[in-house]
Amino acid sequence: MYLIPIPKMNILISLMYYRPHYSGLTIYAERLARALAERGHHVTVLTSRFDDSLPDQEIKDGVNIIRPRVMFRISKGVIMPTLPYWATKLITDADIVNAHAPQPDAALMAMISKIHRKPFVLTYQCDLSLPNGFIHQLAGLGSNIANHISARVSKVIVTTSLDYAENSKFLQSYLHKVQPILPPIHVETVYEEDKTAFREKYEIDPGDRIVGMAARLASEKGVEYLIEALPSVIERIPNVRVLFAGQYLNVLGEEAYAHKLAPMIEELGNHWKFLGILPPDEWAVFFHEAEVTVLPSINSTEAFGMVQVESMICGTPVVSTDMPGVRQPVKMTGMGLIVPSRDVETLSQALIEILNNPKLYAKDQESVRKQFSPHATAIQYESLFNQLLQD
Numbered sequence: 365m366y367l368i369p370i371p372k373m374n375i376l377i378s379l380m381y382y383r384p385h386y387s388g389l390t391i392y393a394e395r396l397a398r399a400l401a402e403r404g405h406h407v408t409v410l411t412s413r414f415d416d417s418l419p420d421q422e423i424k425d426g427v428n429i430i431r432p433r434v435m436f437r438i439s440k441g442v443i444m445p446t447l448p449y450w451a452t453k454l455i456t457d458a459d460i461v462n463a464h465a466p467q468p469d470a471a472l473m474a475m476i477s478k479i480h481r482k483p484f485v486l487t488y489q490c491d492l493s494l495p496n497g498f499i500h501q502l503a504g505l506g507s508n509i510a511n512h513i514s515a516r517v518s519k520v521i522v523t524t525s526l527d528y529a530e531n532s533k534f535l536q537s538y539l540h541k542v543q544p545i546l547p548p549i550h551v552e553t554v555y556e557e558d559k560t561a562f563r564e565k566y567e568i569d570p571g572d573r574i575v576g577m578a579a580r581l582a583s584e585k586g587v588e589y590l591i592e593a594l595p596s597v598i599e600r601i602p603n604v605r606v607l608f609a610g611q612y613l614n615v616l617g618e619e620a621y622a623h624k625l626a627p628m629i630e631e632l633g634n635h636w637k638f639l640g641i642l643p644p645d646e647w648a649v650f651f652h653e654a655e656v657t658v659l660p661s662i663n664s665t666e667a668f669g670m671v672q673v674e675s676m677i678c679g680t681p682v683v684s685t686d687m688p689g690v691r692q693p694v695k696m697t698g699m700g701l702i703v704p705s706r707d708v709e710t711l712s713q714a715l716i717e718i719l720n721n722p723k724l725y726a727k728d729q730e731s732v733r734k735q736f737s738p739h740a741t742a743i744q745y746e747s748l749f750n751q752l753l754q755d
Contacts, residue, residue: 370750374406376458378451380442380467382411382429384418386580386611386641388670389489393464394425395548399742401426410454410473412442430454441468451476458482460749463514466492471510474517483752486518490667491532508534515541519752522745524668528689532664545745548738549673552648562649566607566639573604573719576654576680578647578671581612583621586660586685589708591628591636596712598635601719606632609639609650651678656718659684662705666690672700677733681725683714699727 381387383394393409401407406428413420413431422429432444451473455461461477463470464487477484492508511534515521521529521541529535529542568574575597579585590606597604615622629636642650651657657675659666659682672682672693682700684690694700701714718725734740 370746372404372406373459373746373749373753374408374457375400375749376408376410376454376461377464378410378461378467378469378473379464380412380469381414382409382431385414388666388668389464391670392487392489392547395550395738396741396745397427398425399548399738400745402739403742403746405746408454408458410447410450412444414442444469448472448476455480455482459753460485462487462745462749464489465511465514466490468510470514474514478517483749483755484514484518485520485522485748485752486514487522488515488529488532488535489524490528491534491664519755520748522748523689525689525692527692528664528667531688543748545741545748546736547668547670547673548741549670549677549733549736550738551651551674551677551733552644554645554648554652554678558645558649559652562646562653566637568605568607568653569603571603573601574654575604575606575715575719576609576650576657576675577606577659578609578650578657578674579659580610580615580618581608581622581625582615582618584661584663584665586662586706588625588628589660589662589706589711590658591625591632592708593712593715594632594635596709597715597719600716604635604715604719606636607639607650607654608637609642609647611641612638613640647674648678651675651680654680655722656680656700656715657682658711658715659690660705660711661685661687661690664688668692673732673736676700676727677729677736679726679729681718681722683711683718697727697732699725699729699732701725 377397379393381390383390397407397409408428410430413433420431432446432450434442435445436443455476460483462485463473474484515538520543521538522543522545523529524547526544659669667689669690675682676699685705686702691702694702703710703714
């Protein structure tokens, strides 16, 4: 049996924020773009120049990145006057267009794609949840309208799991278009000297029992529930410490949340340590050093939780909340426990259980690595794109 080679394509990927912005959405898009480029496709990312220090255009990891200037912001959204020009120019040259939502600009990308008769695929990352306030609600309304326009134009809507799609208020209207594709996960190889350097740098003692959390310090991540659960864990395991990896300072739109948590974290003293955004090699070591990681997310802006899989690939089990999509990695692998959202007591019990019985949750991490590799994700997107171009 011979495999028919898939022709090389000009693929345009669109999203509001791209790396070096740090979020699950941007990491997903970066890994997908890079993997498609590695497979020989010409990949262009159209995004925003959200930071003035970033170049307007650059080629990185084989991906051509175009960043129109930002004139001003509405809530977390950005307004780019030259976006229609760049969208039209790039869509004209593209074979297929893939927009990642939620983003208001997805509607523009969808309509221009339709005018130029280019197949348009929407990757719907998660439902949008914004803080209270007139401006935020106005932005949310605009984004919701844009999502509906892009979903109606889209030939296929990609999600990380059917579980999430079936429980999403937005996606329930488009289930006939939904195709689940597992997200791309990559973790760097870790060596013993990397672990030693990590422990020394972050002052981890040999007897410390490490609970890891990898996230932005954002309200949807449910950080306060881990904070509140920790005292009960400390009673049973006095040398337990939480290492928090990810952005915790100046998180866009989360300043009030950080201010609220600050005194609670201060009371925990040495039992809580912020590591900040880690480089890829230290990020992998973080998951190896943790004995269990936690994803206590509380709303539908968390659709899967890729950090769970990164943890599992490193052999570290997970405690996650029983939410659509989020519960899938543990259900698929058995590497952890699922707890109700916002349930502090059950969360603390789950952490104690895994810390006391780690071997019960040790599974075949290599099979997890292969199933979620960026290469595997890119092949599925590639097949989808090729099918749409043949129709």
